[in-house]
Amino acid sequence: MEAIPSQASGTLWSFRLANGVARFTAGFKVIARNRLALVGLGLIIVGIFCALFAPFLVTHDPYEINIAERLQSPSFAHWLGTDFMGRDTYTRMIFGARTAFQVAIGAVVLGAMFGIPIGLLSGYFGRWVDMAFMRVMDSILAFPGRLLAIALVASLGGGLFSLYVAIGVNSIPSYARIVRGAVLSQKEREYVEAARMTGEADTFIMFRHILPNCMAPILVRLSLDFANAILTESSLSFLGLGFPPPTPSWGLMLKEVSPFLELQPWAAFFPGLTISLMILGFNLLGDGMRDVFDPRQYQR
Amino acid sequence: MNTGQPLLEVRNLTVEFQLKQGILRAVNNVSFSLAEGETLGIVGETGSGKSVTAFSILRLIPSPPGRIAGGEILFDGKNLLNKSEREMQKIRGSKISMIFQEPMTSLNPSYTIGQQISECYRIHLGDSRKVSRERAEQVLSSVRVPSPKTLIDRYPYELSGGMRQRVMIAMALACQPRVLIADEPTTALDVTIQAQILELLKELQEKFKMALIFISHNLGVVASLCNRIGVMYAGSLVEVSGKKSLFTKPLHPYTMGLLEAIPRPEHRDRPLTAIPGSICNLLDPPSGCKFHPRCFKAKELCKTEPPTLEKHSGENLVACYFPGE
Numbered sequence: 121m122e123a124i125p126s127q128a129s130g131t132l133w134s135f136r137l138a139n140g141v142a143r144f145t146a147g148f149k150v151i152a153r154n155r156l157a158l159v160g161l162g163l164i165i166v167g168i169f170c171a172l173f174a175p176f177l178v179t180h181d182p183y184e185i186n187i188a189e190r191l192q193s194p195s196f197a198h199w200l201g202t203d204f205m206g207r208d209t210y211t212r213m214i215f216g217a218r219t220a221f222q223v224a225i226g227a228v229v230l231g232a233m234f235g236i237p238i239g240l241l242s243g244y245f246g247r248w249v250d251m252a253f254m255r256v257m258d259s260i261l262a263f264p265g266r267l268l269a270i271a272l273v274a275s276l277g278g279g280l281f282s283l284y285v286a287i288g289v290n291s292i293p294s295y296a297r298i299v300r301g302a303v304l305s306q307k308e309r310e311y312v313e314a315a316r317m318t319g320e321a322d323t324f325i326m327f328r329h330i331l332p333n334c335m336a337p338i339l340v341r342l343s344l345d346f347a348n349a350i351l352t353e354s355s356l357s358f359l360g361l362g363f364p365p366p367t368p369s370w371g372l373m374l375k376e377v378s379p380f381l382e383l384q385p386w387a388a389f390f391p392g393l394t395i396s397l398m399i400l401g402f403n404l405l406g407d408g409m410r411d412v413f414d415p416r417q418y419q420r
Numbered sequence: 421m422n423t424g425q426p427l428l429e430v431r432n433l434t435v436e437f438q439l440k441q442g443i444l445r446a447v448n449n450v451s452f453s454l455a456e457g458e459t460l461g462i463v464g465e466t467g468s469g470k471s472v473t474a475f476s477i478l479r480l481i482p483s484p485p486g487r488i489a490g491g492e493i494l495f496d497g498k499n500l501l502n503k504s505e506r507e508m509q510k511i512r513g514s515k516i517s518m519i520f521q522e523p524m525t526s527l528n529p530s531y532t533i534g535q536q537i538s539e540c541y542r543i544h545l546g547d548s549r550k551v552s553r554e555r556a557e558q559v560l561s562s563v564r565v566p567s568p569k570t571l572i573d574r575y576p577y578e579l580s581g582g583m584r585q586r587v588m589i590a591m592a593l594a595c596q597p598r599v600l601i602a603d604e605p606t607t608a609l610d611v612t613i614q615a616q617i618l619e620l621l622k623e624l625q626e627k628f629k630m631a632l633i634f635i636s637h638n639l640g641v642v643a644s645l646c647n648r649i650g651v652m653y654a655g656s657l658v659e660v661s662g663k664k665s666l667f668t669k670p671l672h673p674y675t676m677g678l679l680e681a682i683p684r685p686e687h688r689d690r691p692l693t694a695i696p697g698s699i700c701n702l703l704d705p706p707s708g709c710k711f712h713p714r715c716f717k718a719k720e721l722c723k724t725e726p727p728t729l730e731k732h733s734g735e736n737l738v739a740c741y742f743p744g745e
Contacts (some may be wrong), residue, residue: 311529313520319511321506
């Protein structure tokens with residue numbers, strides 16, 4: 121491998137650092153071979169950047185109401201126009217990224233936090249453990265995802281936490297199933313036997329040995345799940361079940377200007393476009409990673 | 421050789437697998453003992469129960485479907501079959517260790533060599549990251565890998581088969597076990613690498629003064645390493661003899677057949693002798709001695725009564741009614 125520097129490269133630490141950097145660039149190069157994945161990654165980075173540095177990127181106050189300038193088209197004063205209360209669409213979109221990522225991260229973490237261990241236990245122990253967990257997962261899957269989210273929000277009330285739960289619970293079964301499948305194929309490998317031979321306990325083998333080797337499908341799922349969480353949050357907000365106004369949320373922005381669609385199409389166009397681009401970004405990255413991790417499929 | 425109490429003693433070990441088609445007895449009434457620092461070779465065909473015996477000693481038989489149906493495994497006078505899973509975890513890797521057949525897949529692909537070796541120290545000796553890393557470096561240099569300092573940060577995919585097998589040996593030796601079980605450690609390697617690995621094992625065994633159980637289907641390999649050799653057929657130990665007498669005066673007809681079947685340069689004008697028939701179906705083994713359908717000496721008695729492993733001459737044991745020429 122050209123990525124490995126020669127043994128002569130100074131002290132141990134510099135060797136390890138160089139090794140790490142080399143591996144990272146090698147990994148990035150593989151992803152970058154897939155142009156679409158690179159586009160997806162770019163979109164996501166822009167999104168994260170907006171969310172992180174929102175206050176420095178905006179031109180107005182996201183809550184500033186100016187009825188005199190309502191429903192304007194894009195101009196120098198308002199880059200992407202204004203909404204029905206005269207608030208700056210560009211500013212609210214940038215702050216909307218914060219809302220979107222805040223909800224998406226929470227929901228994805230919640231889904232993964234429960235889904236991954238459930239999949240690990242099911243796959244590793246099999247038999248009745250598998251049976252019990254998978255039937256619970258099946259019963260969650262029996263509900264249409266969006267409907268379950270609506271029902272959960274309705275029963276838990278509004279707020280960030282109930283959004284986490286409503287969106288996160290939906291994705292638990294998909295993590296559990298994916299991890300379970302990966303564990304089933306990994307646990308028959310000889311390195312697991314070798315670990316057992318070394319005298320390691322089951323939990324240690326599960327988390328330290330098997331889980332890292334199941335990371336590929338998990339990463340793909342994480343990326344796709346982000347897209348799903350953003351979309352679900354937008355839909356919930358659109359239905360009035362997400363954040364209350366005047367929170368800058370993409371779904372809510374779309375909803376608020378929908379009555380004025382004929383009067384000022386721009387006001388709905390930009391939030392809609394943002395949602396689409398963000399979801400597209402995560403999907404492209406997810407698909408790209410899948411192609412990289414499964415080279416046989418990639419060549420087809 | 422067997423002075424005092426043996427280090428490891430297997431008594432009447434029987435292992436069964438519950439399959440859909442019925443019960444398969446993979447290991448049948450196997451007994452042998454191993455003294456401190458001794459090397460015992462176990463040879464036999466594929467499916468004769470060599471590996472299952474090895475895995476049973478560490479209690480690593482997948483259960484279900486496997487089950488140790490009977491017998492005792494005494495290590496230092498204590499029966500391993502009575503130990504709890506937790507006690508076994510303490511023994512595995514620290515007192516009894518094992519090297520596997522497939523070095524290509526026996527290392528975890530997502531950790532560096534150093535991380536995998538030092539794990540052993542962290543678990544059994546409770547060492548810190550730093551200390552365990554130093555120890556890993558030491559043990560790596562003892563298995564003669566070039567520049568262990570850089571190898572320690574490599575991932576398994578960067579190593580060749582021979583190197584990986586050395587790493588596996590280093591892992592198995594990490595905590596200086598008293599018994600090392602080598603389950604066909606050279607099968608997947610080139611002949612030249614094979615010779616190096618065998619040489620290394622011999623040297624390390626003397627250095628660390630451990631007992632070695634060497635499992636192989638290659639009589640030549642076993643001969644170069646072991647002082648005592650056990651021959652397995654269809655789950656039973658049919659002969660246990662000293663190296664010399666096994667090759668010059670084999671006792672069991674199966675051993676004779678095996679020796680006949682080795683190609684020899686001086687017999688190149690003759691067709692290779694083979695044992696007629698094939699290994700029996702373990703789900704439905706023949707009655708009496710399991711080898712009788714293929715045996716040239718088989719008599720009525722062999723068809724009804726299974727012979728037991730008994731002392732023949734000196735320290736040589738055989739399970740046959742008509743041993744020797």
